Amino acid sequence: MTTSPAGADHDDAMASSADRTTGDARVSVVGIGATGARAARQLASCDEVASVVLSGHGDRPDALRRSLGERASVGDPFVGAPAAVVLAGPAGTHVDLARRAIAGGAHVISSADALADVEGLLALDVEARAAGVTVVAGAGFAPGLTCVLARHLADWVDVVDEIHTARFGTGGPACARSHHEALSSKSIDWRDGEWVRRSGGSGRELCVFPDPVGSVDCYRAALPDALLLRPAFPSAERITARQAANRRQRLTAWLPMLRRPHPEGRIGAVRVEVRGHREGAAVVEVAGAIDRPAVAAGAVAGLAARWAVSGRFAAGAHGLAAVVDPAPFLHELAALGVRAARFIGSD
Amino acid sequence: MTLLRRAIAAIGVAAMIAAGLRIRGTGGTPPRTGGWRELKGPDLQ
Numbered sequence: 001m002t003t004s005p006a007g008a009d010h011d012d013a014m015a016s017s018a019d020r021t022t023g024d025a026r027v028s029v030v031g032i033g034a035t036g037a038r039a040a041r042q043l044a045s046c047d048e049v050a051s052v053v054l055s056g057h058g059d060r061p062d063a064l065r066r067s068l069g070e071r072a073s074v075g076d077p078f079v080g081a082p083a084a085v086v087l088a089g090p091a092g093t094h095v096d097l098a099r100r101a102i103a104g105g106a107h108v109i110s111s112a113d114a115l116a117d118v119e120g121l122l123a124l125d126v127e128a129r130a131a132g133v134t135v136v137a138g139a140g141f142a143p144g145l146t147c148v149l150a151r152h153l154a155d156w157v158d159v160v161d162e163i164h165t166a167r168f169g170t171g172g173p174a175c176a177r178s179h180h181e182a183l184s185s186k187s188i189d190w191r192d193g194e195w196v197r198r199s200g201g202s203g204r205e206l207c208v209f210p211d212p213v214g215s216v217d218c219y220r221a222a223l224p225d226a227l228l229l230r231p232a233f234p235s236a237e238r239i240t241a242r243q244a245a246n247r248r249q250r251l252t253a254w255l256p257m258l259r260r261p262h263p264e265g266r267i268g269a270v271r272v273e274v275r276g277h278r279e280g281a282a283v284v285e286v287a288g289a290i291d292r293p294a295v296a297a298g299a300v301a302g303l304a305a306r307w308a309v310s311g312r313f314a315a316g317a318h319g320l321a322a323v324v325d326p327a328p329f330l331h332e333l334a335a336l337g338v339r340a341a342r343f344i345g346s347d
Numbered sequence: 348m349t350l351l352r353r354a355i356a357a358i359g360v361a362a363m364i365a366a367g368l369r370i371r372g373t374g375g376t377p378p379r380t381g382g383w384r385e386l387k388g389p390d391l392q
Contacts, residue, residue, distance in 0.1 A: 205374040206374040211382075214377070217373060334391075339386070341384060341385050
C-alpha cells in the first residue's frame with residue numbers, strides 16, 4: 001500500500017478535531033452560487049448539522065433560506081462559533097476568510113480551484129494545527145473528487161509512480177471564468193522531483209472520460225491538483241493536471257471571455273489515472289465521474305464539512321487526498337447521487 | 348519600406364501557420380476496447 005493518513009501525528013490531530021464533534025453543529029456557507037447553494041442544501045438536511053448560516057451577495061442567500069426552511073438563516077458567517085465554514089465564493093477571497101475561520105476555531109472547507117487560493121490555504125497549515133482545526137483546500141469536483149479518487153486508486157497499488165488528472169466542463173459562472181483564465185496561465189506539474197511550470201494550452205492529450213463525454217483533448221492549465229496531491233503521494237515522480245478545451249476556447253483563452261457563462265454549467269466530467277506497481281508489475285488504474293460540476297462540487301464540499309464537524313479529518317491544511325478515507329467517502333457520495341466509475345480494459 | 352512590408356507579411360504568414368498547427372489534429376487515439384463500470388461493491392471496500 002502507499003502512503004496513508006494514518007500515524008501517531010494523525011491520531012493526535014484526529015483527537016483534537018474530535019473534541020469539537022457535536023450533533024448540533026452550526027455550519028456557515030460563504031458564497032451562495034451554484035456550488036455553495038448545493039452544499040448548503042445538503043448541510044441543512046443532514047443529521048450532523050443543526051443550523052446553516054448563509055452568507056453571500058444579492059438576493060440569493062434570502063431566496064435559499066426560504067427554500068431550506070427553519071434550519072437556515074442569513075447572517076455573518078463568523079458569528080455564533082460555527083463548527084465549520086464552507087467557502088464557495090469567487091477566486092481570491094478564500095485565504096482571508098479561512099484565516100478568520102481558523103481564528104474562531106472553525107474547520108474550513110474550501111471549494112477553491114485557483115492556484116493562488118490553494119497555495120494560500122495550504123500555507124495555513126501551522127495556524128490550523130495550532131488551532132486544532134482542519135482546512136480542506138480544493139473540496140469540489142476537480143480538485144476534490146479527483147483527490148478522493150486518486151487516494152482510492154492509490155490504495156490498489158503498492159507504489160504510486162504517476163498521477164494524472166483531467167477535467168471537462170465547468171460549474172457556475174465563477175468556475176467558468178476560472179476555467180478560462182487557467183487555460184491562458186502557467187500550469188504547475190510535479191515532474192521528476194521538481195515543480196515545472198509550462199504554458200497553459202500546451203501539452204495536448206486525448207483523455208477518456210466516462211460516457212457520454214467520451215474522448216476529449218485536454219491541455220495544461222493553471223490547476224492546483226499537483227499542489228494538493230504531491231504531499232499525499234511522496235513517492236509519485238509525476239503529477240499532472242489537464243483540462244478539456246475546444247478550439248474556440250484555446251484560440252480565445254488570452255482574450256476576455258467572449259460569451260456570458262452559463263448560469264449553471266452543463267455536464268462535466270473528471271478522470272484520474274494512477275500509474276504504479278503492484279506485486280512488482282506495472283499497473284495503470286483509471287477512475288472518473290460525470291455530473292454537473294456545481295452539483296458534484298457542492299456534494300463534495302458538503303460531505304467534507306460533515307466529516308470535518310464529525311472529527312473525521314486530521315488537523316492542518318490539506319487536500320482531500322491527504323485526509324480522507326476514500327471508500328466510505330465515495331460510498332456516501334454515491335448515496336448523494338455522485339457516482340464514480342472505473343475504466344476496465346485497455347486505455 | 349519594402350523590407351518592413353515583407354517582414355510584416357512573413358510574421359503574419361508565420362502566425363497563421365502557427366495558429367493552424369495549434370488548433371488542428373488530436374492528442375491521441377481513443378481506446379478500441381474497454382469501458383466504464385460504476386465503482387461499487389468490492390471496488391469500494
